[in-house]
Amino acid sequence: MSELQVKSLFASGHTACAGCGQSIAARLVINAAGSNTIIANNTGCLEVFTTKYPESAWRVPWVHSLFENAAAVASGIEAALIFQGKKDKISVIAQAGDGGTADIGMQALSGIWERKHDVLAICYDNEAYENTGIQRSGLTPYGASTTTSPSGAQSFGNPKLKKPMPEIANAHGIAYVATASVGFPQDLQRKVKKALSIKGPKYLQIHVPCPLGWGYPSSLTYQIAKLAVGTGLYPLIEYENGMLIGVRKISSKSVEEYLKPQRRFRHIINNPDELAKIQEIANNNIKKYNLVAEGN
């Protein structure tokens, strides 16, 4: 049966912004994971727009505690399920935004990876603290103007590169690490299913464009997501036990095509030096992961 024919485990009617990439990804994730899933969710956009009392978008058991502890809460759920003898039938997901994953939630996440809990950690990467008003996070890309890394006379926006979360995850020796994009829904759902078929800790980082925070028309979410992948700025990669087992091949579009529709990169577009730096980030990814399909 197609997804449209079955009842979604993520109900409509939540309060996400129009064109929110994260809400689409969250629906794809839980519908791929299925009803025998328990979710622990960090504080962030997803938590706020899906569970404003007295309504909840979740048709699976779901718990939100704090900003930084979904991973630890999930490991407690897993431990309790083992104690109850139910773990074999139930999947546990710990999900967070990029700040909740790469910044404030990093320690708890490292903890569950090191302890080898059977938990799928998902990072919905919208590349800033969007819920609190578009502040910079450890996964904000180079050059992006945010409210705490604004562009200005002496600033080209965020001066740091994205924290290499997949590499950090791999360094823990975990079973499965992948990136996905809301622009490639089937690939995303395949990765969720694959991750959940593997016992042990798993990490899936999903690129989810944010029309409000990135400053593009809400109708362009899919195109923006696809361009991030297509330019090489957001490589879709997949590791099993630390070995790279797959990459999504691209035709290598110019980064300008991706940056241009976004207000957060407006100051970059007419600055050849900065534009070149971002193109170099894409080029490095292309080289590192051999992203360009032969013949292109």
Add this chain to the structure above:
Amino acid sequence: MKEFLEGSQAIAKVVSLCRPGVISAYPITPQTHIVEGLAQLVADGKLDSQFINVESEHSAASLVLGGSATGVRVYTATSAQGLFLMAEVLFNIAGMRLPVVLTCANRAMSAPISIWNDQQDSVSLRDSGLIQFYAENNQEAVDLHLIAYRLAEDKDVMLPAMVCIDGYILTHGIETVDMPTQEEVDKFLPRYQPPYNLDVDHPLTLGFLADPDYYMETRFAIQETYKEIVKFMPQLFEQFSSAFGRSYNFVEKYHLEDADKVIVAMGSVCGTIKDVVDELRKKGKRVGLLKIMVLRPFPNQQICNALKGISRIAVLDRALSLGSIAPLASEIKASFFGKKKAPKIISSFIAGLGGRDITKDSIKEIFRQLNQKEITGNFIDLKPELLQAPLETTLGNRSF
């Protein structure tokens, strides 16, 4: 069965008799022996439990939150800085109405760093929603854990509970303890039946966002629960007494009947105070002790009733509220405000911070200072020679 045990080992044993399915903790002195004891019981196959070593107290508290939300009885323990790292999670656990039970091995708060005992850590969390018990000795430490689980998991309570044990004095003190049997504990504390939990067959959302239309009622509901606890706790103490033969209450009255000078205190220092009361009574002094066993809910009524008609009260705090009256003294004073039979004098004394011994002489000094003049926050056993300059000169002649 009577056993000669270190306090921490006794607590580990009674906690194991409570059969927690998930245990998580992070090392901090002087709490460590408790979880070491539990780890060994699990390692020896004597306790069926998921014992998880985590990377911080924040995660220890979060992990037991997750276990409790999944419907399993859980346990953690900590001290001082660890309790404060847990603090964010503990407020959260209370707000989510989960019956987590933890032990606080009381220790002073840094800075300066001190691994020694006072009660600043747990007392500072008095507004967190945790039910708080204080033990005088290791027998009470054992018994209060049984009471804590029963109370926390009651479907009309569903709040976290913390048993506070003075670090080193009790955690590392070896005493004879009457350890209940597994059968007795199972009877008093049946298997936890969660009224709500994360269950794939009955999906539930826990930890909602509450806007101004809803938040306040959740806090009001906890406050109302505390009022209910005060009402039905006597029955729980009664049930405990029939099951185990030891009687407890919110407060313990020690020679209050004809007393004109009474110290109010919490924790292990009460043992020392009892000795001093016995000595002074032999000399004809009408002195007594009111021991507070439950800090939350604060038993105002029981305290007022117990101290009714007594003219002079000394409240002994092993914690401070820097910039104000010491916490316990403040609450005792508030309890009597506007009451007709309030004591004439409620003096406040601070002692035993950062592990300084509270000796019998310290207690005698408090009784000596408890005279016609009300005292606010006198430090007992302070060493003036360690202060850089006399207080009068550093503060009195300064202008901004």
